Amino acid sequence: MKRRSLGLAALAMTLTACGGNTDAPAKGSDKASAAAQPSPSSPGAVSDDGRPVIDLPSDVTHAFDWGTIDDTVEDAVLADTAQRIKAVDLAIAEQDPLHEAYRFYSEGTAAAGSEQYIQEFVDHKARTTGFTRFYDADVSVHEDGTAALVYCEDQSRAFNKFLDTGKVDVTPVTKNSYVVYAAALRKNGNGVWVTERLSSQRGSARCQP
Known part of the structure; x- marks a missing residue:
């Protein structure tokens, strides 16, 4: 499974697409390489505030250790990012x-990349399982209503689970477990x-424990 040293702009320019193995998709990669916007799927359950209900399997858990922000707008950016991450695992x-939940929180190449990433799991009849931690968030909000966000993911306790057999593909922890x-x-x-x-x-020095 392979689910602040640089500024935001500089780091974004250095990032590359991450690869997976040939047996199953890479948990956590969620790469945004395609350009087309996905077509709508059937609507899912929504809460009273109109947001999708994200009810994950009990064996799929997350921790969002973003750190102390103390800024209402930046907190909202992080909160909606957390929902997008969970929505992808729900899909x-x-x-x-084409799950409605992740498309509520993403558009453009991010949505198209998520569609491709989810399709890989469908093709392999697999899903995610285990615990994933997100941390070391750096947010920059702009006056034009846009924002930039850099963050880390620890996939060392998250794996692929194959639906036909129930087998969990437990892999060793390496530097590439950190994204x-x-x-x-x-x-x-x-x-x-x-x-x-x-x-x-993958393997970023910024995210190593």
């Missing part, structure tokens, strides 16, 4: 590459911070 669990992401977001008309572009790099 994988429900084997739906850095750079995201470009925009606040839409509904007040949601949607991710428009997303890049990632």
Whole structure:
């Protein structure tokens, strides 16, 4: 499974697409390489505030250790990013590459990249399992209603689970278990911070424990 040294702009330019193995998709890569916007799928359950309900399997858990921000707008960016991350795992669990939940929190190449990433799990009849931690977030909000975000992911306790057999592909922890992401977001008309572009790099020195 292979689910502040640089400024935001510089780091975003250095990130490259991350690769997976040939047996199953890479947990956490969520690379944004395609350009087309996904077509709508059937609507899912929504909460009273109109946001999708994200009800993950009990064996899929996350920790968002973003650190202390103490800024209402930046906190909103991080909160909506956390929902996007969980929504992608929900789409994988429900084997739906066009799931409404992740598309609520992403557009453009980020949404198209998520669709491709989820489709890889569907093709392999697999989903995610285990615990994933997100940390070391660096947010920059701009006056034009856009934001840049860099953050780390620890995949050392997250794995692929194959649906036909129930087998969990437990892999050793290496430097590539730690991934850095750079995201470009925009606040839409509904007040949601949607991710428009997303890049990632495995083995980043920034994210090593």
